[in-house]
Amino acid sequence: MRTILHIDFNSYFATVEQQANPRLRGKPIGVTGGDRMVRTVIEAASVEAKRFGVKTGMQIWQAKQLCPQIILVQGDCDKYLETTKRFLAILNSYSPYLEVFSIDECFLEVTGDSGPPQGRGTVKMAQDIKSRIRNEIGEWITCSIGISYNKLMAKLAGSLYKPDGLVVIADEQAAMWILDRIELDEICGIGGRIKKRLNNMGIFNFAQLRKVPLEALLASFKSYGQILYHMARGIDESPIVPFYEKEEVKSIGHRHTIDHDTNNPEEIKQILLKLTELVTRRLRAKKLVGKTIHCWYRAAFQMHTPGVELNLHTGCVFTGDDMQATINPTQDGLEIFKAGWKIFNQIWPACRQAGIGGKIRMIGVSVSNLRPQTPQNLSLLPEMNRQETIIKTVDKINDKYGEFTLQRGILLDSSKMRRMPNPFLSDRRFKL
Amino acid sequence: MLEISEPVNVWVFFKGNSIQPWCFFWNKRQIKVEKINLVHTSKEGSNLFYHFSVSSGGNFYRLQFDAGKMKWTLEAVEEE
Numbered sequence: 170m171r172t173i174l175h176i177d178f179n180s181y182f183a184t185v186e187q188q189a190n191p192r193l194r195g196k197p198i199g200v201t202g203g204d205r206m207v208r209t210v211i212e213a214a215s216v217e218a219k220r221f222g223v224k225t226g227m228q229i230w231q232a233k234q235l236c237p238q239i240i241l242v243q244g245d246c247d248k249y250l251e252t253t254k255r256f257l258a259i260l261n262s263y264s265p266y267l268e269v270f271s272i273d274e275c276f277l278e279v280t281g282d283s284g285p286p287q288g289r290g291t292v293k294m295a296q297d298i299k300s301r302i303r304n305e306i307g308e309w310i311t312c313s314i315g316i317s318y319n320k321l322m323a324k325l326a327g328s329l330y331k332p333d334g335l336v337v338i339a340d341e342q343a344a345m346w347i348l349d350r351i352e353l354d355e356i357c358g359i360g361g362r363i364k365k366r367l368n369n370m371g372i373f374n375f376a377q378l379r380k381v382p383l384e385a386l387l388a389s390f391k392s393y394g395q396i397l398y399h400m401a402r403g404i405d406e407s408p409i410v411p412f413y414e415k416e417e418v419k420s421i422g423h424r425h426t427i428d429h430d431t432n433n434p435e436e437i438k439q440i441l442l443k444l445t446e447l448v449t450r451r452l453r454a455k456k457l458v459g460k461t462i463h464c465w466y467r468a469a470f471q472m473h474t475p476g477v478e479l480n481l482h483t484g485c486v487f488t489g490d491d492m493q494a495t496i497n498p499t500q501d502g503l504e505i506f507k508a509g510w511k512i513f514n515q516i517w518p519a520c521r522q523a524g525i526g527g528k529i530r531m532i533g534v535s536v537s538n539l540r541p542q543t544p545q546n547l548s549l550l551p552e553m554n555r556q557e558t559i560i561k562t563v564d565k566i567n568d569k570y571g572e573f574t575l576q577r578g579i580l581l582d583s584s585k586m587r588r589m590p591n592p593f594l595s596d597r598r599f600k601l
Numbered sequence: 602m603l604e605i606s607e608p609v610n611v612w613v614f615f616k617g618n619s620i621q622p623w624c625f626f627w628n629k630r631q632i633k634v635e636k637i638n639l640v641h642t643s644k645e646g647s648n649l650f651y652h653f654s655v656s657s658g659g660n661f662y663r664l665q666f667d668a669g670k671m672k673w674t675l676e677a678v679e680e681e
Binding site for chain 1: 602636638639641642643645646647648652654656659660661663679
């Protein structure tokens with residue numbers, strides 16, 4: 170029988186901030202996203218803030234309404250990533266079978282003589298891990314650990330007691346007992362939509378789900394029906410995928426929320442070009458080219474109009490648009506920018522007609538359909554060779570002295586942008 | 602918390618394979634570091650920075666060491 174630990178750090182970003190600054194400990198704090206304090210959301214709420222109902226993803230004004238004394242702390246991705254590296258190094262010392270699920274969650278498969286999941290060896294190992302994290306990283310940092318015979322149940326076990334929990338689901342019998350006492354969407358893999366669809370079928374709990382034949386689930390949910398069938402029985406045979414074995418990214422993109430609403434085409438062009446430069450820097454670093462360009466924007470808030478569904482309680486709605494286009498495979502920033510700008514000009518008019526003067530608050534661009542760069546034949550055109558040399562030199566200088574140390578002249582007075590790690594660490598450039 | 606970014610002088614000692622600030626001088630005071638709560642690094646290009654989140658007398662300070670220029674900066678302060 171397999172023995173898998175699921176380690177989940179409690180209110181991770183907030184806990185790290187409280188570890189760094191003891192004056193924040195025991196207080197409700199909210200860490201803002203994207204290392205800024207405006208036009209952002211609560212990226213993480215401390216345990217104290219969660220007691221007031223503050224949740225990840227909440228708008229700042231909503232959080233302040235629920236908890237007026239909340240302290241807002243600017244996010245610092247370098248701090249969180251470094252802490253992640255340190256706890257992964259601790260976990261790696263127990264087993265090489267370590268899967269990084271996100272910046273604050275991972276699975277660890279242990280083998281050898283640690284015995285069955287509920288064995289003393291594994292429980293002692295989990296306690297040892299907690300102790301080492303406290304001693305080697307920080308006394309305020311806690312994690313919940315779930316131990317079970319597969320990943321699904323280990324993750325469920327970890328979620329049952331927070332913060333600083335340690336729960337074992339020893340076998341399938343124990344799994345059934347737990348499953349019969351939780352809601353459908355308390356398990357990883359069933360969200361609000363799937364739960365609603367199951368409810369519409371008259372299924373409100375796992376005991377009822379177990380009674381549904383596999384054929385019926387496959388008919389309603391296609392291949393996902395098999396997963397639901399297994400979930401209801403506590404079955405999950407997915408392997409631990411170590412970080413170094415994970416597939417490379419399928420697309421590279423960046424988006425930016427502007428600190429003010431704008432419909433100035435020159436300003437939007439500047440931002441799009443800067444985003445494109447960030448994207449193509451990453452493409453060149455990975456020696457990849459891409460051919461599908463995707464561009465999107467989010468319009469400025471607009472007041473509620475009758476018949477339009479509200480997303481927020483203020484009466485404002487999120488609208489936006491996106492489109493993609495295919496070009497010749499490239500890693501050239503200017504080529505990708507031209508394609509992205511063309512797409513944007515096709516989708517922007519709808520925003521202008523929406524009665525908000527075409528103002529946008531966020532724009533993004535990504536490149537997909539990636540493949541390795543192939544050796545290029547030397548061009549007979551001297552300007553092409555010169556262009557390539559310039560790009561390589563600029564990349565070298567920016568690698569050494571920082572992003573945008575050297576940049577296109579048009580970007581000189583543009584707003585500052587910084588690369589953030591994806592919380593699921595899908596970009597392996599942020600090496601662990 | 603105040604983000605100030607001021608150059609400061611720091612006395613450090615080297616313990617094992619780590620560098621630990623012992624005290625620093627700011628606002629005409631010598632502030633002894635009572636506890637190093639967290640250390641993390643950041644990069645600007647190839648230049649490495651070490652950030653020390655420390656406590657002293659119930660106050661919080663964050664010191665930055667620029668490994669390239671061998672320079673210390675007091676990045677942030679939160680005092681009573």
